[in-house]
Amino acid sequence: MTSSDNVRTEHDLIGERPIPCEAYYGVHTLRAVENFPISGSRISDAPDLIVALAAIKEAAAQTNMDLALLNSEKANAIVQACHEIGGGALHEHFVVDLIQGGAGTSTNMNANEVIANRALEILGRARGDYGYLHPNEHVNLGQSTNDVYPTALKLAALAAITRLIAAMDTLRAAFADKAAEFADVLKMGRTQLQDAVPMTLGQEFGTYAVMLAEDMARLSEAAHLIREINLGATAIGTGINAHPDYAARVRERLSAIVGMDLVTSPDLIEATQDCGAFVQLSGVLKRIAVKLSKICNDLRLLSSGPRAGFNEINLPARQAGSSIMPGKVNPVIPEVVNQVAFDVIGNDVTITMAAEAGQLQLNAFEPIIFYSLDRSIRHLTAACRTLEVNCVTGITANRDRLRDSVEQSIGIVTALNPFIGYLNATTVALEAHRTGRGVYELVLEKGLMSKERLDAVLRPEMLTRPQAFLSAESEST
Numbered sequence: 001m002t003s004s005d006n007v008r009t010e011h012d013l014i015g016e017r018p019i020p021c022e023a024y025y026g027v028h029t030l031r032a033v034e035n036f037p038i039s040g041s042r043i044s045d046a047p048d049l050i051v052a053l054a055a056i057k058e059a060a061a062q063t064n065m066d067l068a069l070l071n072s073e074k075a076n077a078i079v080q081a082c083h084e085i086g087g088g089a090l091h092e093h094f095v096v097d098l099i100q101g102g103a104g105t106s107t108n109m110n111a112n113e114v115i116a117n118r119a120l121e122i123l124g125r126a127r128g129d130y131g132y133l134h135p136n137e138h139v140n141l142g143q144s145t146n147d148v149y150p151t152a153l154k155l156a157a158l159a160a161i162t163r164l165i166a167a168m169d170t171l172r173a174a175f176a177d178k179a180a181e182f183a184d185v186l187k188m189g190r191t192q193l194q195d196a197v198p199m200t201l202g203q204e205f206g207t208y209a210v211m212l213a214e215d216m217a218r219l220s221e222a223a224h225l226i227r228e229i230n231l232g233a234t235a236i237g238t239g240i241n242a243h244p245d246y247a248a249r250v251r252e253r254l255s256a257i258v259g260m261d262l263v264t265s266p267d268l269i270e271a272t273q274d275c276g277a278f279v280q281l282s283g284v285l286k287r288i289a290v291k292l293s294k295i296c297n298d299l300r301l302l303s304s305g306p307r308a309g310f311n312e313i314n315l316p317a318r319q320a321g322s323s324i325m326p327g328k329v330n331p332v333i334p335e336v337v338n339q340v341a342f343d344v345i346g347n348d349v350t351i352t353m354a355a356e357a358g359q360l361q362l363n364a365f366e367p368i369i370f371y372s373l374d375r376s377i378r379h380l381t382a383a384c385r386t387l388e389v390n391c392v393t394g395i396t397a398n399r400d401r402l403r404d405s406v407e408q409s410i411g412i413v414t415a416l417n418p419f420i421g422y423l424n425a426t427t428v429a430l431e432a433h434r435t436g437r438g439v440y441e442l443v444l445e446k447g448l449m450s451k452e453r454l455d456a457v458l459r460p461e462m463l464t465r466p467q468a469f470l471s472a473e474s475e476s477t
Helices: 027-035 047-066 072-086 105-122 135-139 145-181 201-226 246-258 268-273 276-302 332-356 366-390 399-408 410-420 422-435 439-445 451-457 472-476
Strands: 007-011 016-020 186-191 194-200
Touching: 016 027, 027 105, 047 072, 047 105, 047 135, 047 145, 047 246, 047 366, 072 105, 072 135, 105 135, 105 145, 145 201, 145 268, 145 276, 145 366, 186 201, 186 399, 186 410, 194 201, 194 410, 201 276, 276 332, 276 366, 332 366, 399 439, 410 422, 410 439, 410 451, 422 439, 439 451
Parallel strands: none
Antiparallel strands: 007 016, 186 194
């Protein structure tokens, strides 16, 4: 290495390149920056990934020191550098685009160089003094991109999943609160957008809470699969250039650092080429997206109007809805969640294709898998939060309109059928449809039930759950 006032010169197998003296990255990172100007999203935009890489390199240094493969001075300097990076330092020096060729090699190189140069500083040496402490020979000792990178992706995903589950749980609780608030609000249920039978608005909102709880459970199951790692596999899973005890020991060290029980895959060759756990996780994220989008479709429909739509619920007004129509307010929060769902579903297709495209002992497309997974998890987390804070907690019910819709709906004849009989119910339904009059009014007019009996039958607790009631026949005998 040579240096001047502003740059140092580093070399690789292709040749020499000047590196800014203030940079902690090196020549391999510089090549990658030049080669992959793709998404505009850099490794520094994925702090979970950087923290995961630092944890892996720290665990590797400790393990190699334990195995007498790395002296304590160098190992301790690497560990300190990793601690600092794990705490948020030097993230701006992780400059490679997240979408890159090379199966993640450039990300691993970027991490090795930043850690090595910070470790050199700790040891009182100049950045780029690789003759003493080398990014690949020391920081990357006993490792390959092919086991470091997928392990880092899994650790980063686990950290992000934790936040997503928390956001989903908060949203679930908001729907559960609304279910309790609306427990006594009777309304008409619908199938195929046609009047069906009565239910409560609380039951409708309670369903959304149940949907989210189910998907939280599925997400936890997918996260469990992500805990299996291939660290120690090195290049293709045979463990070449690693100590025989390295895989078990580095997994123990890494588990302690990240605070979770990690599992070494029982077959490292299989684990190094298989992306099944990522496909499984992506499928669960797609499931969550589909459910959230369906919920938001319902919220938009139920709040449509206010005069020419359903107008059963009111969403909080968040902003003006039109530059030309005064007073218009749109359901912007459900709309943005819908769009997040569309993006997540598209990401799942990308992940599926990338996992399928692997060849022989390695999948070269894990960078786009991580890019897509990370975006899906982050966007779903943000979507759950804004849906809860800016929409669900402020929803109100138009109680009078909901009650009127029940009394005027032809659908309530289904509830009256056991009391007035199928033929009478059909007659009432047809007349109500023909005249526009309400079923409640017609049943009383025809003397089919007393007002007291009809009101008793049309109570929410009678209409919205199974009941042991008298049939028309048994009532008349």
